[in-house]
Amino acid sequence: MQLFHIFRNTPLGRETLLQSIYFCNKIGASPIVYIPKFLKFLMYFENDVVQIDLDPSYLANPDTALKHADQLLEETGEKPKFFNPKNFTAATLPDVPTNFDFMCCPRSISDLSCKIGLGYIGPRVRRIVKSAHFPVLITSPAYKPWHSIAVLFGGSSNALNALRLGFRLKRLSNLPLEVFTQSEKESRDFYDAVIKAEGIGKEMDQYVTQWHIFDQGRFEHNLYEIPHDALVILGAYGHGLIRDFIFGSKMEKMQSEILNNFIIVGPNYRARN
Amino acid sequence: MDGKSDLKRWRHLANFSIFRSDDRLLLIFIGIIVGICSGIAAVVLNRSIFTLFDLLYSVYHYWWTFLFPAVGAALSSLFLEKIINEGAGHGVPEVVYSVSRRGGLLRLRSSYSRLISSCLTIGSGGSAGPEAPVVMSGAAIGSNIAKFFFLNDRQRITLVGCGAAGAISSIFNAPIAGMVFTIEVILGEWSAVNIIPIAIASVAGTEISRLLQGNQIAFSHHKFNIDFTDIMASIGLAVFAAAASILLTRLLKSMRQLSGQLPSPIWLRAATGGAAVGIIGLYLPVTLGEGYHCIQLTIEGLFEQGLMIAALATLAKIFATSLTLGSGGSGGIFAPCLVIGSLAGLFYHRGLVLLWPTVSWVNEGCFALLGMAGLISGMLQAPLTGIFLIVEITGGYEVILPLIIVSALATTICHYFEPASFYLKDLVERGQLLRPGTDAKVLTDLSVLELLETDCISVKQNMLLRDFINIVKKSHRNYFPVEDQETGHFLGMVYLDDIRPYIFDPIMYDAILLEQIMDSEVEVAYTDDDLFDVLRKMDKNQLFSIPVVQNNRFLGMISKATLLDKYRKELIVQTTHRCF
Amino acid sequence: MVLTIPEIAKCFGLSSNTVERWIRQGKIPIQRRNNSCIFNQSILEKWAENHHMPFEMTVENTGNELKYPVENLLAAMKRGRVFYNPDGTDVGTILQAAAFLIPDLKSNVKQKIYEKLVEREKLTSTGIGKGIAIPHPRICLSSIKESLITTCFLKKPIDFAAVDNEPVFVLFILLSPTVKTHLQLLSRLSFCLRDVSFVEFLKNCPSEDQLLTIIADFEKQFEKSNSF
Numbered sequence A: 001m002q003l004f005h006i007f008r009n010t011p012l013g014r015e016t017l018l019q020s021i022y023f024c025n026k027i028g029a030s031p032i033v034y035i036p037k038f039l040k041f042l043m044y045f046e047n048d049v050v051q052i053d054l055d056p057s058y059l060a061n062p063d064t065a066l067k068h069a070d071q072l073l074e075e076t077g078e079k080p081k082f083f084n085p086k087n088f089t090a091a092t093l094p095d096v097p098t099n100f101d102f103m104c105c106p107r108s109i110s111d112l113s114c115k116i117g118l119g120y121i122g123p124r125v126r127r128i129v130k131s132a133h134f135p136v137l138i139t140s141p142a143y144k145p146w147h148s149i150a151v152l153f154g155g156s157s158n159a160l161n162a163l164r165l166g167f168r169l170k171r172l173s174n175l176p177l178e179v180f181t182q183s184e185k186e187s188r189d190f191y192d193a194v195i196k197a198e199g200i201g202k203e204m205d206q207y208v209t210q211w212h213i214f215d216q217g218r219f220e221h222n223l224y225e226i227p228h229d230a231l232v233i234l235g236a237y238g239h240g241l242i243r244d245f246i247f248g249s250k251m252e253k254m255q256s257e258i259l260n261n262f263i264i265v266g267p268n269y270r271a272r273n
Numbered sequence B: 001m002d003g004k005s006d007l008k009r010w011r012h013l014a015n016f017s018i019f020r021s022d023d024r025l026l027l028i029f030i031g032i033i034v035g036i037c038s039g040i041a042a043v044v045l046n047r048s049i050f051t052l053f054d055l056l057y058s059v060y061h062y063w064w065t066f067l068f069p070a071v072g073a074a075l076s077s078l079f080l081e082k083i084i085n086e087g088a089g090h091g092v093p094e095v096v097y098s099v100s101r102r103g104g105l106l107r108l109r110s111s112y113s114r115l116i117s118s119c120l121t122i123g124s125g126g127s128a129g130p131e132a133p134v135v136m137s138g139a140a141i142g143s144n145i146a147k148f149f150f151l152n153d154r155q156r157i158t159l160v161g162c163g164a165a166g167a168i169s170s171i172f173n174a175p176i177a178g179m180v181f182t183i184e185v186i187l188g189e190w191s192a193v194n195i196i197p198i199a200i201a202s203v204a205g206t207e208i209s210r211l212l213q214g215n216q217i218a219f220s221h222h223k224f225n226i227d228f229t230d231i232m233a234s235i236g237l238a239v240f241a242a243a244a245s246i247l248l249t250r251l252l253k254s255m256r257q258l259s260g261q262l263p264s265p266i267w268l269r270a271a272t273g274g275a276a277v278g279i280i281g282l283y284l285p286v287t288l289g290e291g292y293h294c295i296q297l298t299i300e301g302l303f304e305q306g307l308m309i310a311a312l313a314t315l316a317k318i319f320a321t322s323l324t325l326g327s328g329g330s331g332g333i334f335a336p337c338l339v340i341g342s343l344a345g346l347f348y349h350r351g352l353v354l355l356w357p358t359v360s361w362v363n364e365g366c367f368a369l370l371g372m373a374g375l376i377s378g379m380l381q382a383p384l385t386g387i388f389l390i391v392e393i394t395g396g397y398e399v400i401l402p403l404i405i406v407s408a409l410a411t412t413i414c415h416y417f418e419p420a421s422f423y424l425k426d427l428v429e430r431g432q433l434l435r436p437g438t439d440a441k442v443l444t445d446l447s448v449l450e451l452l453e454t455d456c457i458s459v460k461q462n463m464l465l466r467d468f469i470n471i472v473k474k475s476h477r478n479y480f481p482v483e484d485q486e487t488g489h490f491l492g493m494v495y496l497d498d499i500r501p502y503i504f505d506p507i508m509y510d511a512i513l514l515e516q517i518m519d520s521e522v523e524v525a526y527t528d529d530d531l532f533d534v535l536r537k538m539d540k541n542q543l544f545s546i547p548v549v550q551n552n553r554f555l556g557m558i559s560k561a562t563l564l565d566k567y568r569k570e571l572i573v574q575t576t577h578r579c580f
Numbered sequence C: 001m002v003l004t005i006p007e008i009a010k011c012f013g014l015s016s017n018t019v020e021r022w023i024r025q026g027k028i029p030i031q032r033r034n035n036s037c038i039f040n041q042s043i044l045e046k047w048a049e050n051h052h053m054p055f056e057m058t059v060e061n062t063g064n065e066l067k068y069p070v071e072n073l074l075a076a077m078k079r080g081r082v083f084y085n086p087d088g089t090d091v092g093t094i095l096q097a098a099a100f101l102i103p104d105l106k107s108n109v110k111q112k113i114y115e116k117l118v119e120r121e122k123l124t125s126t127g128i129g130k131g132i133a134i135p136h137p138r139i140c141l142s143s144i145k146e147s148l149i150t151t152c153f154l155k156k157p158i159d160f161a162a163v164d165n166e167p168v169f170v171l172f173i174l175l176s177p178t179v180k181t182h183l184q185l186l187s188r189l190s191f192c193l194r195d196v197s198f199v200e201f202l203k204n205c206p207s208e209d210q211l212l213t214i215i216a217d218f219e220k221q222f223e224k225s226n227s228f
Helices: A011-027 A062-074 A123-131 A157-173 A188-197 A201-207 A219-225 A241-247 A250-257 B003-011 B017-021 B024-059 B063-083 B092-101 B110-123 B131-148 B153-172 B175-187 B192-213 B228-261 B266-283 B292-300 B307-326 B334-355 B364-380 B383-394 B400-417 B425-430 B439-445 B465-474 B496-503 B531-540 B560-575 C005-012 C016-025 C041-050 C073-080 C091-101 C107-123 C179-194 C196-203 C208-225
Strands: A002-006 A030-034 A040-044 A049-053 A088-090 A093-096 A102-105 A136-138 A148-152 A177-182 A208-214 A230-235 A261-265 B479-483 B490-495 B545-550 B553-559 C002-004 C031-033 C036-038 C082-084 C127-129 C148-158 C168-175
Touching: A002 A011, A011 A030, A011 A062, A011 A102, A011 A136, A011 A157, A030 A062, A049 A123, A088 B092, A102 A123, A123 A136, A148 A157, A157 A177, A157 A201, A157 A230, A157 A261, A177 A219, A188 A201, A201 A208, A208 A219, B024 B063, B024 B110, B024 B131, B024 B153, B024 B192, B063 B110, B063 B266, B092 B131, B092 B153, B092 B175, B092 B425, B110 B131, B131 B153, B131 B334, B153 B175, B153 B192, B153 B383, B153 C016, B175 B192, B175 B383, B228 B266, B228 B307, B228 B334, B228 B364, B228 B400, B266 B307, B292 B334, B292 B364, B307 B334, B334 B364, B364 B383, B364 B400, B383 B400, B439 B531, B439 B560, B465 B479, B465 B496, B479 B545, B479 B553, B490 B496, B490 B545, B531 B545, B553 B560, C002 C005, C005 C016, C016 C031, C073 C148, C073 C179, C073 C208, C082 C208, C091 C107, C091 C148, C091 C168, C168 C179, C168 C196, C179 C196, C179 C208, C196 C208
Parallel strands: A002 A030, A002 A102, A040 A093, A102 A136, A148 A177, A148 A230, A177 A208, A230 A261, C082 C148
Antiparallel strands: A040 A049, A088 A093, A136 A261, B479 B490, B545 B553, C002 C036, C031 C036, C148 C168
């Protein structure tokens, strides 16, 4: 398993890389670090090509970037692996492959880091989430270790994928797994039926330590129940552009409320075992 | 399944049951839409260049007009770099790259960026052509329409072709040239499944252009009486045209290198180039813009200046084009090629008349046409495109014989000096030109993971030979990966061939540990390696199989035997055109 | 029809990665929706034929039957039974008597087996030394449904032209329908016979039950090492 990380040679980038390394250690993956040499790159997905324009801080101090990244990676004990683009769409436009198992994104890639506020997920990160068949790790602003896994499960197909990923990470890391559901209209039976229909009832019993179902209270308030040191897995909700624009997505709402590390499972995620 | 995706399902056109088995109708239908869209894009660009050029050069007798191309080029490169933020490339190579390697995926922004930037460059007087930007836009429109309908790679590539064909057909009012150009340059593959939608898209593009601009043949038709001497003379013209195209290619390249070395920001570089073009334009206005007007003059025999001016104009146009494009202006080489070709043809004709005044040569318009075909064929190394384009834009069929000779010869001569055409040179240099059905394409498509054989039994380094022999009995392979007892890391391989002397000797059974007989310095391949490199590694070390390792863990073996099997299947799938 | 990618990959004998790529590239007439593939079986079969691909819908069978069952020595010996003191004074007559002792076979088959055994003996003796012989036909007999080993203890040892020239006192007539089972049984039997104490035990002309108990012990050993 491999996690793709774009290194930003700034203190903020250090926090992000530390977070990626922590994640990799927990689940036994190995990080692949890309130290960008151009501000742009393309990611070719199955039915989309996404151009990612990095903000200029990614290219700051190119002389020390390799050294810094090397230092951080060396502490893991494994030989650091760096990614060098082999293919170029145009001379200054490298292609980044998309066959990784995870990708780490800060909350925003293209905008200046000073503009990154809570509850903001940049448009490029969204687009990656939307097209990618790998889940995206969105790190907390500062390095924050976690000791359990929390899956937000709302019954949709993306949420089911999030749940499957939760099982997989649970198997890999052997940390306690909790499931949180904010029930809006349906009763618990509905969720049980969904789980059963997907044939993951056995895993549900085997892996999940506790399943919290909130049938009252507002979503934001109930978020307090999620442990502060948990890795939160949630499905990206495939809202349309307009709905996103006016109401903001649940993804953003979550982001603005809790500072945990997130793994976001997009609509094109392919479950692996 | 939530309701949301049910709503979106209509976009999965290819999943409708009528198209599932046969998508030809679907492709033709979407091809028409793509052809129309790219046709409109071409007309819009053509018109706006025309308008802008007219507007600016109503005042062109003033000396300061040389600044127009400078401002235009600077604005155009700023637009591409800062507003659209597109890694500015030439356009056509990007389309070919995407077709050969990425299933025709192109960015949405490419569908309009080049239109605006090239309008700025060319409209302000820069010497470049609108065709490459239009091809890029048309291709990107096709690609994005395919993306919208969730079509697969093959269908998307066809639609990219439709876009390019529609654009070229529309801009020249020449459907066959559009089709041939697409197939010869963009797709590189002749197959019925592709040709039909592309032909239809060419028709749609041409029709749109005729509706909007009227059915005008780009250059009016003249009757030429071609004698045997003219055909002989065309051989000389081919050499001449080839020389001109080689000069243009080389100049473009060195100009690009030169401007790349300047430490100034890109918009300043573009402005410098533009200003230089403007200065040339002050003395020789024929070099400015895309130059269709100049072509008109030469064909009709109205280019009045003498022999030396024609020679000078040819050289000046070559310089102006390499300055504009090399310094970062946006546009293609198609139209400049036509201009250079026509001027070169003219010059050649006048030279002939001067040398052999007694021979009755066909008029100089004919030689201008032949020169155009020669340059197109030489630069693009696409002889058929050159032939069909000239036949179509002049509406004359009499020139076909010398046309074929010039095109074929110019292509051959240019190929001798420049092995790859102008559009494909970058790709060939990077090894990225992958035409369907070639070895490189098959090897790129197959990945290490697809060839992996995972039925190897792995062993631990401190296993006794006795235990190992029991494993050998069960296994049906000759290779055994050795993994570390604790970490599971890959340590090396045990080859049955190496240990044959020991395995029949029971005394050794308890005396030897696998650690002692394993080969720990084996060549390994990694999952993200290109198959091409893996094969080279195997050939170099004369291996028939090689272990694949990821994260220090053994994943499986790749062997040439499996490779042959998969390679053959891949080749069949790539080259057999589908009849379900 | 709807199947998953791994299932389709199995039908074609390809890797899932390849099938996934072909679907993406539109080289194979399959549409994809989420994790399942939709296709028309007859179209896909035709496609496979046109592209010279093997295609077999074997989704229901999970492939366990592919493994050959390991031939059990104990069962074969039970089927073949144990006999004592067949008539005869030389190799030919002893073999004839022994062949006709083999249970559950028609007499014409027994006659044929006898001829084959003699033919094999003419080639080289099947006496493997230490007074033991394993007569068997050279070519596997199709008329035999299940492999069997018929054990015959002789009244008095006879000259069998064995490798060590020792007179033979026991015959294990080995019959099997396929070469593979023949080799498996032969390998297991010879493993037992390599054991010196087992040979001594045989010399005492044990009863059928005694013999089978010992063989059962050997079988357990084989199970444990899981070899052969």
